[in-house]
Amino acid sequence: MQAALFNFQSLLMVMLLLICTCAYAHSIFPGIMDRNKDGAFGIFWKFARIGERLSPYVSLCCVAMAVSLLIQ
Structure with missing residues (x-):
């Protein structure tokens, strides 16, 4: 995971995967993520919100x- 932070394309891929995963998890378990809006787990709620509002x-x-991965 730490190597992904030094490569920009890998960092973007990790961010996209987090956004997609959190948006999917929020659609399945909305109560769990809505309870954790604040604190350390609030970042996952924010990723889910980004995935829902900016889904296109x-x-x-x-x-x-x-x-881009196919071209490489």
């Missing part, structure tokens, strides 16, 4: 990331 842009970024 997040999906375009996921497609762009997949295409």
Whole structure:
């Protein structure tokens, strides 16, 4: 995981995966994530909110990331 922080493309991939995973988990278990809006686990609620509100842009970024990985 730490190596992903030094490579920009890997960092973007980790961020996209976190956003997608948190948005999916929030749709399945909304009560658990809504209870933890504050504190250390609040970051996951924020990622879920980004995934819900910006879902068309997040999906375009996921497609762009997949295409860029295929090209390499």
